[in-house]
Amino acid sequence: MSTTATSTTDQLRNALRQTSGIDDLDWATPPAPLHGGFWAEMYTVDLADPPPALAGRLVARIMPDPDTAAFETAIQRHVHHCGLPVPAIRAASGPTKELDRAWTLMDLAPGQPMLSGLTAIGAVRRARAVYRRLPDLLAQAAADLHRCPTDGPDLADHRDRADIHAFIARIADQADTIDRHDLAAAARSLVERAPTARLICHGDLHPFNLLVDGDRWTILDWSTAVIADPHYDLGFTTLMLANPPLGGPAPVRAIARNVGSRLAQRFLRTYTHVSGTPVNPERLAWGHAVHALRALVEIASWEAASQIDERAGHPWLAMRSSLEAHLTLQ
Numbered sequence: 573m574s575t576t577a578t579s580t581t582d583q584l585r586n587a588l589r590q591t592s593g594i595d596d597l598d599w600a601t602p603p604a605p606l607h608g609g610f611w612a613e614m615y616t617v618d619l620a621d622p623p624p625a626l627a628g629r630l631v632a633r634i635m636p637d638p639d640t641a642a643f644e645t646a647i648q649r650h651v652h653h654c655g656l657p658v659p660a661i662r663a664a665s666g667p668t669k670e671l672d673r674a675w676t677l678m679d680l681a682p683g684q685p686m687l688s689g690l691t692a693i694g695a696v697r698r699a700r701a702v703y704r705r706l707p708d709l710l711a712q713a714a715a716d717l718h719r720c721p722t723d724g725p726d727l728a729d730h731r732d733r734a735d736i737h738a739f740i741a742r743i744a745d746q747a748d749t750i751d752r753h754d755l756a757a758a759a760r761s762l763v764e765r766a767p768t769a770r771l772i773c774h775g776d777l778h779p780f781n782l783l784v785d786g787d788r789w790t791i792l793d794w795s796t797a798v799i800a801d802p803h804y805d806l807g808f809t810t811l812m813l814a815n816p817p818l819g820g821p822a823p824v825r826a827i828a829r830n831v832g833s834r835l836a837q838r839f840l841r842t843y844t845h846v847s848g849t850p851v852n853p854e855r856l857a858w859g860h861a862v863h864a865l866r867a868l869v870e871i872a873s874w875e876a877a878s879q880i881d882e883r884a885g886h887p888w889l890a891m892r893s894s895l896e897a898h899l900t901l902q
Contacts, residue, residue: 580671581615584632587670588677591663592623606631610886611795613673616680625662626677634675638666640795641674643730648678648794650726651772656716657790681792683785706779707835709789710809711842713782717791718771718802718847736800737763740862747869750876755869758899762862767801767855777805778812796866806843806851807859810836812887815894857898864898867891 581603589597598620606614613634619626635641645664652658659678666674686706732738744759774781775796783790798804813836816828840851867888874880883889 580613580634581617581632583671584615584617584634584675587665587668587675588619588626588663590668590670591665592626594623597622603632611635612793617677629680630662630677631659631680632675632677634671634673635795636673638674639733641676642666643733644794644797645674645676646726646730647734647772647797648676650724651717651720651791651794653724653726654720656720657788658794659790659792681783681790683783683788683790685780685782686784707813707839708842709784710777710779710782710813711839712846713789713791714774714777714802714805714809714843715847717774717777718805718849720772722770722772722799734797734799736766736798736804736862739798739800740766740865743866743869746873750873752869752872755865755872758861758865759869762858762865765858767803767852767858769801770799771802773798773800773802773805775804775808777809801855801859802847802849803852803855803859804862805859806840807856807861808863809839810856811860811863811891811894811898813839815891860898864895867895868899 581599584603585597585599589595600618600620603615603617606616615632615634616629617632618629635644645661648658649661652660659681662677662679664674664676665671686709727734740759740763744756744763747753747756747759774791774794775798776793777791781792783792814829814833816832840856844850871880871888871892874883880889888895
């Protein structure tokens with residue numbers, strides 16, 4: 573484990589001591605980094621002689637933005653209380669003197685992503701098996717989530733932040749900050765055209781945020797959740813399925829995109845069947861544009877901060893031309 577990681581987990585242990593009131597609380601085994609995310613820092617952890625609320629193998633999620641972290645924690649708790657298969661949060665705190673970032677401890681979910689370790693060549697080879705199952709699981713997860721009520725005590729203090737108008741307005745402000753006034757104008761146009769339906773949406777529902785364990789599935793990562801029209805979710809999932817950010821030779825990537833387009837269409841058909849809600853092409857295009865805007869503003873922010881090289885391998889960079897096309901069409 574790196575020196576930085578060791579320092580972070582030491583700070584987390586100290587924060588847990590303060591939260592629990594147990595001064596000698598310590599790790600049973602060294603925390604192990606979890607890879608795959610781009611925003612939060614994550615570890616699997618287990619504590620020696622923990623209180624019952626912190627027993628077992630857990631996931632520590634350490635987040636750089638306290639406001640986003642507080643909302644993510646609230647909405648994950650809300651959805652868990654709705655009965656959806658999401659990890660239960662055992663403990664959470666904002667930045668303190670022990671750890672200068674917000675953090676949560678949650679249950680370790682079983683399973684793994686269906687596309688874990690997949691390349692473009694692997695996607696083509698496994699196309700039939702993936703086609704049969706993956707879009708149906710994603711559609712069922714979306715439909716179940718969209719039935720979750722939008723009111724609850726966990727969300728009482730987060731109503732303004734949760735709204736799609738506020739979400740897009742924050743993107744516009746971010747674009748203005750880096751002098752990308754063209755993207756800010758696009759954001760304000762999307763706010764004006766936002767559909768009026770309001771449901772709990774995940775905002776990042778793609779194959780790597782859905783862990784599968786036999787017939788069980790678990791949804792992870794609630795940092796971009798909002799209350800919005802369901803096409804906000806449908807737009808993101810179809811965008812990711814139809815543009816798989818996979819490596820490999822150009823001809824194989826083209827075949828993988830073709831497979832991805834068929835997966836996206838099956839996802840929409842299954843969603844319509846299990847939710848009873850028909851897909852509206854105009855609202856779906858709006859959903860595509862919102863997520864294209866979100867990604868392009870993030871890329872522009874990396875460029876403004878000279879961080880683009882540090883982000884090599886991020887899916888947004890592989891999808892950039894497609895994202896620009898979705899935003900241009902609006």
